[in-house]
Amino acid sequence: MERIGLYTTPGNKEAIHQIITQEYRLEELVHLQTTEASTANIVVEDQHIFTAPQWHPDKLPVLFPPQLPFNNKTLLGLIFFQLGNFEKSAFYFSGYPQWLPIVELGYALQNGMAIPEEDVLHIAGAGNDAHTALHNAALALHYVSPDAPFDTIRKAYEKAIQSTVLSDRLACTAKQYATFLNDNLLFSQASQVLAPFVGNTALSPEAAIAMKYLACHSEMKQLTSPYDDALLTALKNDLWECLQYYEAHHRQVDAAFVLTDASYIATISNSYSEALGYIQRAINIFNQEELPVLMAQAQFQQAKLLYTWGQHGHPQFYRQAMKACQDALKVFTRDEAPSIFADIHHQLGVIYSEIPDELKKKSVWAAVSVSSFNEALQYYTKKDFPYEYGMICNNQGNAYTKYPAAIRTDNFDKALAWYREALDVRHAGIHPSERAITLLNYLEAAWHLNSEKDFDEDLFNDMLQKAQEVKGLPVSEELKSTAAVHLSQLNLIMNYEL
Structure with a gap:
C-alpha cells in the first residue's frame, strides 16, 4: 500500500507523531515530512488541516473541504479515509456529522454500492464548502x-465547475466531468471542458499533467483519417511529457496508460515498430502490477497493431496478432465480458481470413474464421447493435472473397449475401461513408461472381444501380472516383452487349 504524505511545520511534528502512534502500526503507512508541502496528501499548519485532490489512480476523487480544524480526531479520520478504512474514518468523524456523508460516499464508491438519487441531496449538503458539496454530489x-438520468448528472457537474475559481480542486471536478463526457462518446465536449486547464500555470504539476493527459486522450478519440500531421506531432509531444512525469514519480500504471495511447498514435502514423515497443511496455507493466483486465485490453490493442502491420507488407505478423487475441480471450470470456469477447472474435475472423499458409490449410483457417464471425454476431445482433452488426457483416463479406474456392458453393455469392445484410443496416442518411464502402465491396465481389449466362442482366442492373448510388452519396471524392471506375466498366459491357 502506498504511504500517505503528511507535511507539517517542525514545531508540530512531535504532536502529530504522537497522534499517529495512537493507532497500532499506522506510522508505517504515513510519511511525516517537514520539508516539502507540495508533494503531501495532507498539510497541517496553523491549527488547520489542508486537503488537496487525489490524482493517483488508486485514490478516490472524493473531496473534503479544503480546510478542517486540526485535532487528533479530524487528522486520524482523514488519514483513515485516504487509506480506504472507512469504518475507522467514520469512527473518528463521529463528532462531525457534517462530514460523515463524505465518508459514506467514499465507502459507496470503493465498494460499488448504489446510493438512491434522493440521498444525493444529503451528500450535497455535507460540509461548509459549496464547491466540495457540489463536486461530491456530482460524483455520487x-x-x-x-x-x-444523463442530463441530471451533466447539470450537476456544470453547477460544480461554476462554483469556484480555477484551482486544483476545480480541475479535479473538470477531470471527472470530462471522463463522464468521454464515457458517453462526447469527446468534443470533453475537450471544451478541459481546455481552460491545459497548460494553466495556476495548477500544481501533478494536476497539470493529469489534465494534459486526459485532454490528449479526448483529442485522440476525435482523430479521423486523413490525419493532421501537426496534431499528431503535438499529441506525441504531450504524451511524451506525461510519460516522463509519471516515470519520474514512479507512477507505473499511469505510465502504462500513456504508453497505450502513444502506441495508438504511432500506429496511425505508420511507425509500427515504435508502436509495438510502447504497447509491449504497457503489457509488461500491467502484468507486473497484477492487473489482468488492463493487460488483456493492451493485448487486444497489440493484436490490432500487428494485424495493421501485417496488412502493410509484413504478413508474418498475422500469427502474432492471432496469438495476442487468443491471450486476451483468456481474460475476456463470453460470460464475463461478452462485448469485448465479441470484438476479439470479430478481429480473429478477419485475421483468420488473411493469415498466410499453404493452400490445403487455408480451408481450415476459413472454417475457424466463419466460427469467429458467428461468435461476434451472437452478441452484436441486427436488432440491438445495428452499427456493429453492419460492420461485422461487411467484414465477413470481405472474408469470403479471400477464402479458398469451395467445391459446392460460390464464395463470391456468399460474400454478396453478407454485403446485402450490411447494407440493410448501413443507411445512406445515417452512415453514408460506411454504406458507400459496402456498396463498393459488393461491386468488386460481383465482378468475380460465376454466372451460368454470358450476360446476367439482373446482376448488371444491380451493379449499375449500386455504382450510381455511391456517386450520389455525400462521401469522399476517393470513394466516388472508385464508383466512377465501376460505372465505366459497366458502360463498356452495356455498349458491347448492344
Missing part, C-alpha cells in the same frame, strides 16, 4: 446512482 450521481 455519476458513479453510485444507477438511475440518475
